Amino acid sequence: MASSRLFLLCLAGLVFVSEASPVGSGEPKCPLMVKVLDVVQGIPAVNVGVKVFKKAADENWEPFASGKTSEFGELHGLTTDEKLVEGIYKVELDTKSYWKSLGFSPFHEYAEVVTAESGHRHYTIMALLSPCTYSTTALISGPKEC
Structure with a gap:
């Protein structure tokens, strides 16, 4: 039973990851995107800070950027290629407020990812929350x- 739940969770994650934005539309580049499920x-987790x-x-x-996830659980346009320079960055998701708004008592205050930017790469940070x-x-x- 537990293995089937894990399989379904992994399958949901794969579906979540596969919904990438279209490339080649001439829109501004989006070097950092966040997706939350x-x-x-x-x-999708809506209005996650x-x-x-x-x-x-x-x-x-130091604060760098902020926003809330959309109705699709996504946040685009946090920064530009010019502003995302070499350095160490932390992305923090306000999971406590999200779960409290749904009537849950969450264990974590927030979820975070810390990463080093060392070139002009683009990042999609994905989170699966409970x-x-x-x-x-x-x-x-x-x-x-974007």
């Missing part, structure tokens, strides 16, 4: 359209 309901921080020379985290656990993964590629 609520695995309890099996739907997202904050991006950049590590400063003094080792403190009240007591989360899983993240990243697709790293060349430029994608």
Whole structure:
């Protein structure tokens, strides 16, 4: 039984990952996208607060960008190629507020991903959320359209 649940969770994640934005439409490039799925309901996680921080020379985290996920559980347009320079970045998802708004008592305050940017690569950060656990993964590629 547990293995079939794990299989379904993995399958949901694959479907979630496969819904990439179209390439070649002439739109501005989107070097950082966030996608969030609520695995309890099996739907996109809407209005999840997202904050991006950049590590400063003094080792403190400085605010870099923020927003909320759309009705599709996605957040585009956080930054541009010009602004996403070499450095260490942290993406923080406000999971506590999301779950509290649905009447759950969550275990985590937030979910975070810390990564180093070392070139002009583009990132899609994906998160699968439940009240007591989360899983993240990243697709790293060349430029994608927003």
